[in-house]
Amino acid sequence: MSKSGTTTPARATIRTVAADAGVSVAAVSKVLRNAYGVSDGLRDKVQKSIEKLDYRPSTAARGMRGRTYTVGVLLVELRNPFLPSVIDGVQRTLGKANYKALMGVGEARAKIEQSLIDSMVDMRMDGLLLVAPRLSGDRLARHAQRLPMVVIGHHEPTAALFDTVNSDDRRGARIAVEALLTRGHKDVHMISMPEENAAQNVYREREYGYRDAMVAAGLADRIRFWRQKERFAQPDGTIDALLESPDRPPAVFCWSDIAAVELINKAAARGINVPEDLAIIGYDDTPTAALPLIGLSSMDQHGTQIGELAAAALLSRIEGRTVPEHRLIEPGLILRRST
Template identity: 45%
Template sequence: MAPTSKTNRVTIKTVAADAGVSVAAVSKVLRDAYGVSDALRARVQASMEKLNYRPHAGARAMRGRTYTLGILLPDMRNPFFADILAGVNEALERTQYQTMIGVSRSAETIEMSLIDSMIDRQMDGLIMIGPRMPPETAEAVSTRIPTAVVGYHVPQLATLDTANNDDVAGAAQVVRHLATNGYRRITMVTLAVPTKNVVVTVQRERGYREAMKERGLAQHINIVPADQTAREVQTAVRHLLESRHRPEALFCWTDMVALHALSVAKDLGLSVPGDLAIVGYDNTIYCDLAQNSLTSVDQSGQVLGLQAARLLIERIDGRQQGDHFVVSPRLVVRGSSRPRPS
């Protein structure tokens, strides 16, 4: 079968003729305009499906919207990002919006290059997840394109919206849980990034420090940074677990780090939690597997994604003031942090 030529492309006029309505009516359905009846919408959508009609992105941009949203991820390996994307998709289910994903590899230069490309392609809005850029850069981006950010603490900015977990509270819950279960030498494994209060790891480090002091464990405060690669994380954890004053518990800034810690502990012949307690953050799907049984902080990734998409569409629709949604974390206790043997 020969490919359809440009002259045979199904147009808005073709859809209108098939549905027996005006071109203006089809246009209203495409724009999700106010006042379109359910019957008219169903009639037009049936014709579009029958004719395999696809709106022309360039033409939609000329009319004001492309109904395309950009999503900027730090990487594709962290399963927590899948939870966020599931929430975004849920929020967009009954809309015309489609998403396109860019992966920055946690590099600020790549972030900016991807954002420029998304703007060049006339996307209507942008969702950034855990960006590495400073607040002034994020603010500058939000003046160019409607922006919502997940995992980025900038409640003072009015030009963009955020959806966050209370990272300080989540980290404090971990320390209190471990201390209650008899652990004193609690070490935090964090991400090696320049200190920026907007970054979730800095917020979690703050919660860890405050809770350690609250529990009278200030002398045991130990925060160990590691790059995000598996090799760097495993090297840092191995060094800790082979040291003379081995920690009694590890609080890992994300589940991916905690899973690497479990692997290193097993390789060294250590029992979890007999010799070492391990707690992660995100409560991803791998925590509940029997071989992991990983205690973790649930920060409701799907809710964060859903709220970020909601906030972005509201911003696209004209809201001017900033909206900063915060979800309360919840510690999910499993076998990796059972009470310390007496």
């Protein structure tokens, strides 16, 4: 922290290491990639020089020929409560294989996602892991053509060029709705996304699951959706409308805790008793749902496990697998006061 002089010692390159160890550059490279044809003696010499010189290979240079040992992770939106646990799983699994994850945040906009993916490709990342991308199926396929890719939170069970790992949203929704039906409720309604966003197929799956449960219980005629209007979860009057409607149902299943938490708060503000007058189940099992003052029942998607599986799938794809894998993880119901 002196004046300014402290000139940084030039960074060691593979050549420096080779010279120091008294071997060829190619030999060092082989050791780095633990490629075939390296004797123990040589490996040791090289390792020693590497440590001595504090050498780290330049990912940028690597990108020009071989692997970067880095994968790009595209996140929809930092506020998404599903993310942290997924990323935990991803990092753990990648870390074991000595891979690093570098992430971009798409702000839930296809344009931004597109440009972020381009950046990742331009950096020559070895693979892509997309979490709940907004991009359409064939756009995704186009990218998958160029490099290994795994998608989370986007149902595309017939995709041939990439893998998917998802919570079984249809089944999860059905489980949630059945829990409400078991309590004796008949008019179970669902709060869902706007139509165009439900095309974000995770939410469509949850709608199917809701339908499944209702139909199976012989309540097909009681099916009813309350659709939020805003793009993303901004309070927009839908929930107020539901609460004030003469048709207010005794039980509601919500596409996400985001809506369910708003619902439970606004119900309390109106003096509506939960769960006696209004039973609620949300989705995602956010930390907020677990607060005693909220006590919201919800569906746990097992994010960590999803992250681990997705990362493992990506690694095996990087190693050459090309036959697609599509996994569905069964979510778990967490019952709390609201049901």
